[in-house]
Amino acid sequence: MAAPDVIVIGxxxxxxxxxxxxxxxxxxxxxxxxxxxxxxxxxxxxxxxRRLGRHPAEIPLxxxxxxxxxxxxxxxxxxxxxxxxxxxxxxxxxAEYELLRRRVEEVRALGFTHEExxxxxxxxxxxxxxxxxxVGAIVCxxxxxxxxxxxxxxxxxxxxxLGARFLEGTRVTGLRRQAARWQVETDRGAHEALxxxxxxxxxxxxxxxxxxxxxxxxxxxxxxxISAPLPAxxxxxxxxxxxxxxxxxxxxxxxxxxxxxxxxxxxxxxWTDLDFAGLALSARTVWDLFPPMRDAQIVRAWAGIEARxxxxxxxxxxxxxxxxxxxxxxFSAHGFQLGPIVGAIIAELIATGHTNLPIAPFDIARFTxxx
Amino acid sequence: xxAVNEVRDSYDVAVVGAGPAGLTAATACAAAGLATVLFDExxxxxxxxxxxxxxxxxxxxxxxxxxxxxxxxxxxxxxASRAQYVPGATVWSLSREREIGVxxxxxxxxxxxxxxxxxxxxxxxxxxxxxxxxxxxxxAGAGQILLKSGAMVPQGRTLLAGCGPLLWLLAWQYLNAxxxxxxxxxxxxxxxxxxAWPHAPAFLFxxxxxxxxxxxxxxxxxTKVIAGVTGLRxxxxxxxxxxxxxTADGAEIxxxxxxxxxxxxxxxxxxxxxxxxxxxxxxxxxxCWVPVxxxxxxxxxxxxxxxxxxxxxxGAWAAEERGKLAALAAIRALKPDTRQDILPDEANIRLAxxxxxxxxxxxxxxxxxxxxxxxxxxxxxxxRCEEVTAQQIIDTVALGCxxxxxxxxxxxxxxxxxxxxxxxxxxxxxxxxxxGVPPAEIGHYRxxxxxxxxxxxELAALPKDEAAIKAVVRG
Numbered sequence: 001m002a003a004p005d006v007i008v009i010g011x012x013x014x015x016x017x018x019x020x021x022x023x024x025x026x027x028x029x030x031x032x033x034x035x036x037x038x039x040x041x042x043x044x045x046x047x048x049x050r051r052l053g054r055h056p057a058e059i060p061l062x063x064x065x066x067x068x069x070x071x072x073x074x075x076x077x078x079x080x081x082x083x084x085x086x087x088x089x090x091x092x093x094x095a096e097y098e099l100l101r102r103r104v105e106e107v108r109a110l111g112f113t114h115e116e117x118x119x120x121x122x123x124x125x126x127x128x129x130x131x132x133x134x135v136g137a138i139v140c141x142x143x144x145x146x147x148x149x150x151x152x153x154x155x156x157x158x159x160x161x162l163g164a165r166f167l168e169g170t171r172v173t174g175l176r177r178q179a180a181r182w183q184v185e186t187d188r189g190a191h192e193a194l195x196x197x198x199x200x201x202x203x204x205x206x207x208x209x210x211x212x213x214x215x216x217x218x219x220x221x222x223x224x225x226i227s228a229p230l231p232a233x234x235x236x237x238x239x240x241x242x243x244x245x246x247x248x249x250x251x252x253x254x255x256x257x258x259x260x261x262x263x264x265x266x267x268x269x270x271w272t273d274l275d276f277a278g279l280a281l282s283a284r285t286v287w288d289l290f291p292p293m294r295d296a297q298i299v300r301a302w303a304g305i306e307a308r309x310x311x312x313x314x315x316x317x318x319x320x321x322x323x324x325x326x327x328x329x330x331f332s333a334h335g336f337q338l339g340p341i342v343g344a345i346i347a348e349l350i351a352t353g354h355t356n357l358p359i360a361p362f363d364i365a366r367f368t369x370x371x
Numbered sequence: 372x373x374a375v376n377e378v379r380d381s382y383d384v385a386v387v388g389a390g391p392a393g394l395t396a397a398t399a400c401a402a403a404g405l406a407t408v409l410f411d412e413x414x415x416x417x418x419x420x421x422x423x424x425x426x427x428x429x430x431x432x433x434x435x436x437x438x439x440x441x442x443x444x445x446x447x448x449x450x451a452s453r454a455q456y457v458p459g460a461t462v463w464s465l466s467r468e469r470e471i472g473v474x475x476x477x478x479x480x481x482x483x484x485x486x487x488x489x490x491x492x493x494x495x496x497x498x499x500x501x502x503x504x505x506x507x508x509x510x511a512g513a514g515q516i517l518l519k520s521g522a523m524v525p526q527g528r529t530l531l532a533g534c535g536p537l538l539w540l541l542a543w544q545y546l547n548a549x550x551x552x553x554x555x556x557x558x559x560x561x562x563x564x565x566x567a568w569p570h571a572p573a574f575l576f577x578x579x580x581x582x583x584x585x586x587x588x589x590x591x592x593x594t595k596v597i598a599g600v601t602g603l604r605x606x607x608x609x610x611x612x613x614x615x616x617x618t619a620d621g622a623e624i625x626x627x628x629x630x631x632x633x634x635x636x637x638x639x640x641x642x643x644x645x646x647x648x649x650x651x652x653x654x655x656x657x658x659c660w661v662p663v664x665x666x667x668x669x670x671x672x673x674x675x676x677x678x679x680x681x682x683x684x685x686g687a688w689a690a691e692e693r694g695k696l697a698a699l700a701a702i703r704a705l706k707p708d709t710r711q712d713i714l715p716d717e718a719n720i721r722l723a724x725x726x727x728x729x730x731x732x733x734x735x736x737x738x739x740x741x742x743x744x745x746x747x748x749x750x751x752x753x754x755r756c757e758e759v760t761a762q763q764i765i766d767t768v769a770l771g772c773x774x775x776x777x778x779x780x781x782x783x784x785x786x787x788x789x790x791x792x793x794x795x796x797x798x799x800x801x802x803x804x805x806x807g808v809p810p811a812e813i814g815h816y817r818x819x820x821x822x823x824x825x826x827x828x829e830l831a832a833l834p835k836d837e838a839a840i841k842a843v844v845r846g
Contacts, residue, residue: 036773043780149780153771228788228824252783271648273466274820276481276833283831294831297824299788302817 004030004165006350007184007193009172009207011035012042013148013336014328015199016155017343020076023162025351030193031156031164032186034171035270038152040201041306042336046224046246046258047148048237049337051114052087052140053103055313057361058338059112064357065341066114066142075340078154081147083251086236088127090137090289096241097136104138114140129233131289145237145248148336155339172200175210177322195324195350202267202305204315204329208364212321215330215367216310221265221272221303222258222333223279228297229253238289245285255296257282260333263303272303308332316342316362318349326350327364378457378473378480382408384701385471385484386454387462387643390418391442391687392679392694393490394449399698400488401454403709408484409449410460410473416446418492419512420687428522434547435519436540438582438687445691464820465489465647469674472820472833479829486674486701489644490694493637493680496659496740497797498533499747501604503633504755507611511541511634524550527629530614532556532603535636535738536583542590554626555590556600556616558635560741567737574730579686601743605631635740639681642790645818647672653811656735657684658745659796660815667700668693676700684735688727692720746800753801754794756787761801768805775799775816788824791816 006022008015011033019029033039049069051062072080091097104117115138123130123137156166167188174185175196182196198207205217234249244260261278265271279301286293309315309330319325326349328342335342341357348355386397389411397409417424421442429435449456457475464472469484495512502508511531517523524545529552531542542555574580590596602617606625614628638659641651650671651660661683668676678697679690695715702709747753747761759782772778775785775798784798785791791798795816803810 036777038777147780149777153777153780157771226786227827271467273468274464276464276470276472276820276830280830280833283827283833286827287831294826294828296827297788298821298827298830299824300786300790300819301821302819 002028003191004028004193006030006195006197007032007182007191008197008199009184010198010200010204011037011156011166011168012040012199012201013038013152013155013339014042014331014342015197016152016159017339018197018199018328018346019164019343020155020159020162021343021347022350023159023164025347027347027351029159029164030191031166032170032172032184032191033166033168034203036168037156037166038149039270041304042152042201043149044224044302044304045148045336046248046256047081047145047336048087048246048334049082049144049146050087050140050237050334051143051337052089052138053239056106056110057313057358059107059110060358061338061341061345063112063114065338068340068344069146069337070142072340076154076158078150080151080154082144083146084142084144086126086139086141087143087239088123088137088139088236089239089241090123090127090130090134091241092134094135099241100136100138114142116141126236127234127238129290129292130238131291134289139236143237151339155343172207175207182324195326197326197328197346199328201329202265202307204307204327208327211319211325213319213364213368215315215364217330218308218310219265219267219305220308220333221263221305223261223263223274223282223301223303224256224258225279225282225298225301226257227255227293228299230255230296233292240285240289243285245282245289247286247290255293257286259285265303265305267305270305272305274301274303306331306333311366314338314362315364316345317359317364320363320365320368378408378482381483382406383484383705384408384486384488385410385482386488386490388418388490388492388679388681389413389416389449389456389458390420390490390492390679390690391445392492392681392690392697393418393488394445395691395694396488396490396678396698397454398449398452399695399715400701401452403702403706403713405702405705407454408457409454410457410462410471412459412461414459416449416456416458417442419516421446422516423520427519429519429548435544436547442687461823461825462643463823463825465643465675467647467672474825474829477826477829479825479833481833485705486676488668488694488697488701489675489677489681490679490690491640491643491681492690493684494640494792495634496636496638496745497793498633498635498744499751499753499761499797500633500744501751502606502611504752505605505607505611506609507607507629508605508631508633511538511632512637514632515541515544518544518548524548525630525632528553528627529630529632530554530556530626530628531632531634532558532600532614533634534559534740535634536579536734537637538634539583539587539590541632541634542594543586546590546593552594553628554595554597556603556614557596557598558600558603558741558744559598559738561599563737563739563741566739567733570730570733570736574733577730578688578727579734580730601741603744635744636738637680637684638796639683640792641681641815642792642818642822644670644677644681645815646820646822647675649675649677651815653809654683656732656739658739658800666696668697669700685728685731689724692724692727695720745797746804747797753797754782754784754787756789756793757783759784764798764801765805768802773806774802774814776814778802779816785816790818790822
């Protein structure tokens with residue numbers, strides 16, 4: 001088989017999206033995945049498709065990605081289970097409401113209007129089940145949620161249909177530059193290509209270190225839990241202001257509860273230990289915010305393994321030590337919504353050396369620059 | 372007996388399950404002076420085999436038989452021990468650090484143990500035939516539970532179908548109780564019988580041989596047994612009305628029925644063990660996942676052992692011995708200076724174990740259910756919780772789903788409250804057959820806690836330690 005132009009390390013959403021956007025440009029990509037596509041954070045995250053509350057540096061990318069989400073079927077021939085019932089971030093008291101008001105002003109000052117401040121009545125209209133003490137919210141009406149594994153697999157299938165190749169159960173063990181090409185060694189033979197993309201998620205730190213640019217990447221395991229089906233009572237995805245929460249009901253009635261309490265990951269074995277004391281805190285938050293949930297049955301909890309950067313924003317862009325090497329990792333538990341656009345950015349960078357989207361804040365060099 | 376607010380922060384040994392393995396394990400650990408707790412889901416000890424033995428309304432001894440009443444001795448020994456007994460307790464999580472999440476009466480606790488002995492026993496192999504979800508169709512095991520705990524027996528036209536010792540035992544107990552069984556549809560496969568014969572000589576020396584033979588003959592004298600049954604289907608509008616089947620001569624026969632009791636063997640209940648990451652292997656004789664254990668039930672997770680049928684099906688008498696072996700390992704690890712006369716006698720245990728395990732392979736092979744009863748096709752329901760059919764699962768393989776975990780994202784199969792207990796084996800074998808690879812390569816659902824549902828309220832109120840509980844109780 002002919003050597004690919006690009007080897008993508010990691011078959012998560014960002015790797016699959018990169019392969020798809022490369023394939024759309026006629027660039028042959030080979031994705032090498034140590035487990036199976038979507039095995040980790042990409043397949044088991046909360047599925048939030050959210051612009052609400054983004055770090056200012058991420059807003060332009062998030063807004064661009066949302067346009068792709070609203071036409072996701074055109075991109076991957078599958079609706080990815082995407083539903084746009086909005087995202088809501090509730091304030092539990094006046095002090096929190098004041099924080100939200102300032103946040104909306106800040107976003108507007110940057111020139112974006114997707115975050116909208118609403119008061120008590122509008123919040124009740126959007127989320128009738130929310131507890132009485134909540135005083136208002138930010139709402140992003142065009143945000144929503146999708147099914148993460150289905151989405152990742154849809155990107156993979158579309159990429160494959162356009163010529164990208166996927167090697168699963170294959171672990172990258174070494175990278176070498178030879179005659180201006182990358183030699184990528186794996187536990188199942190070597191491959192070569194002109195470019196490499198580091199989309200290895202929790203395992204991306206090892207790749208960056210091999211390229212001589214180690215990063216302070218933390219491996220985390222955000223926990224989620226899900227209930228047995230309940231009668232429909234909630235359309236948008238709901239978060240809180242003063243404590244971590246991501247709360248949504250699927251069409252089948254099950255309710256997903258996430259929001260940041262973490263388990264203990266063991267990236268060497270793919271194992272995650274759950275911390276029930278942490279899940280108890282999430283349960284307590286839901287108990288307070290959604291009284292009707294108190295008798296709901298929790299049927300399963302889990303955690304995906306992913307990478308978090310110290311500044312909670314990803315690394316996107318070229319390697320600063322090696323030619324024709326590119327990074328897309330460290331999404332810090334909120335990378336799912338960015339998947340469609342990040343693949344497009346990396347493909348554009350590889351094809352043209354340039355992108356119009358502002359990616360400077362995501363430069364890997366930010367961790368090596370003198371403070 | 373203890374309620375959850377009497378559960379302590381930590382124990383030397385926590386045993387999960389009060390069947391024969393759990394009872395002997397807890398009794399032996401407590402006898403050696405280890406702080407021992409036994410959590411059990413039932414309101415009274417005995418497990419499934421000796422279920423409700425301290426409180427069954429079925430008091431005429433001849434109905435349930437001597438082998439049932441034998442269990443009373445294990446319960447007495449346990450009750451005389453210093454082990455703490457927590458009935459009605461659902462263990463919903465176990466971590467690799469041996470932190471246990473447990474609930475009783477709607478209140479949850481976390482507790483810690485130096486050693487955990489999982490004795491959660493067996494559950495019935497799924498029997499996914501067309502119509503198996505109709506009201507009026509249940510498993511033989513469920514029928515036996517109703518008999519033991521509530522003296523409830525089927526009324527009207529009653530059929531039993533399937534294969535395996537429990538099917539015959541239930542038929543015998545029903546007949547003793549005066550139930551009229553219209554027929555037993557015996558699905559034992561001819562190929563399985565042939566595969567078993569080489570192991571028949573060993574089985575002649577099994578204590579199960581004479582008992583089993585006597586029981587089968589007694590059943591055959593009293594009811595009609597139809598052999599070589601294939602193409603079994605339960606039919607009816609909104610509830611069971613008739614059962615269709617074929618025999619060797621090929622003609623389809625229909626029998627009217629109000630109750631159909633299905634059974635084709637038992638398999639280890641692996642959910643708690645898998646959720647803590649214990650290594651399992653696919654057993655080609657028992658056609659199920661079996662944890663990898665050492666001679667004392669020790670597993671790949673430090674400090675966690677499995678005793679009884681949960682470590683591979685071997686029956687109640689073996690479970691009793693395997694419980695003692697797991698206890699022995701725990702005592703040696705935690706109290707190495709324990710006097711010999713308090714320790715369970717390993718040589719005796721091994722002797723007894725060898726005796727009751729003799730010829731086991733004969734039973735495994737003889738009663739190995741035919742593929743057509745394990746691997747359904749078409750519209751037959753595989754996942755009862757989410758109503759997923761065999762064909763839907765086959766179709767997701769074509770979409771690129773290589774195993775149960777990828778598939779469940781599409782179909783939610785296995786994601787309902789039963790956590791895959793009723794469909795896991797079916798899904799693994801169905802995907803293996805569809806892909807043309809061995810079941811071991813397909814794998815099982817990745818099982819995650821809570822392995823049994825708990826309410827959000829229980830979780831939210833989860834107290835951290837005894838002091839916090841006292842505060843709650845006082846308030």
